[in-house]
Amino acid sequence: MHETSAGAWPADPQLGEPSTEGGRGDGVTGGTEAGAEASSTTRAQRRLAERGRPARRSAGGSILRETAIILVSALVLSWLIKTFLVQAFFIPSSSMHDTLVEDDRIMVSKLTPGPFDLERGDIVVFKDPGGWLEGQKPVEATGWRGAMNDVFTFVGLYPQDAGEHLVKRVIGLPGDRVACAGPGEPVTVNGVALDEPYLAAGAIPSQMDFDITVPPNSLWVMGDNRQSSSDSRLHRGDPGGGSIPIGNVVGKAFVLVWPLDRATVLHNPGATFEDVPDAS
Known part of the structure; x- marks a missing residue:
């Protein structure tokens, strides 16, 4: 002009x-x-x-x-x-098959725990309480996946320390008694056997026996792909007997957003736990 x-x-x-x-x-x-x-x-x-x-x-x-x-x-x-609402994470391992697979992108609500309570069956992302990721090197995304991660990190929807987090399903709440008699037996919560439709194809409820009462302010968590999940069962020698502090929980996964052909809402399997009584 x-x-x-x-x-x-x-x-x-x-x-x-x-x-x-x-x-x-x-x-x-x-x-x-x-x-x-x-x-x-x-x-x-x-x-x-x-x-x-x-x-x-x-x-x-x-x-x-x-x-x-x-x-x-x-x-x-x-x-x-x-800080207060949602955060994006990606799935680096096979421990949550078939619900979540490698490179899935999920959104996590930071309102749970908080204004909303955690429930049995919720999928949660939590920070390593110590030793859970020992010897595991975070997978660095490359190409367009790496670029997308960089964008999410820049705008604050993706954590700088994503490699320090894990994703599992809540099986036991504070005070719950969670147990399994071994291979071929169901997991029980407060004496009620669980029918777990979310388990990976071919997976059994547990390849090992255990019996623990979840400490206060803690959660017992397990992967859906039980034979490929380093979860609470494998950390019974840690403080808390394998349970994780609720304070380490970032939030509840509520939607799978990528890839688009797998995008879905991550519903809580309420029917699995509806007969479980509250801890006495």
Whole structure:
């Protein structure tokens, strides 16, 4: 866009001041009126040009301010979402087959635990309480997956320390007695045998026997692919007897968002636990 400058509107060189000489007054007067009109037009155009320059500068500054406000607002909103509402995670291993498979992307609600209570059957993401990921190197995503992770990390929906988290299913709540008599036997919670339809194809409830009461403020968690899951059963020698602190729970997985052909809501299998009584 070209700006209009004062020099773009030259004054007519034949226009002069009104003459006061007699006998030529009419002719000179007529020329002077035309000159005055042209001069008035020139001044008006100059004023418009002068007014236009700061208006354009002001408009440019307004756009910059609005852009900055939008960017800052988006970052603040993203931070609030990540901190208080939802966070994205990806699945790095086979421990939750067939519910979740490698490279699935899930969204986790940070309102649970919090305003909403955890329930048996919930899928939760939690930070390693210590030793669960020992010797396991996080898988670094590459290509478009890595780019997507970078975008999620930048906007605050993906954690910088994603490699320090695990995903399992809640089987026992604080005070619950969780047990299994060994291969071929069901897992029981407070004496009630569980029918677990979410187990991976070919998996059995447990290849080992165990019997534990979940400590206060803790959870007993197990993978759906039991024979490929390093879960609470394998950490009974840890503080808490294999249970994890509720404080380590980031949130409850509620939807699988990627890949699109697997996208689904992650429902709680309420029927599996509906007959389980509360811990005494």
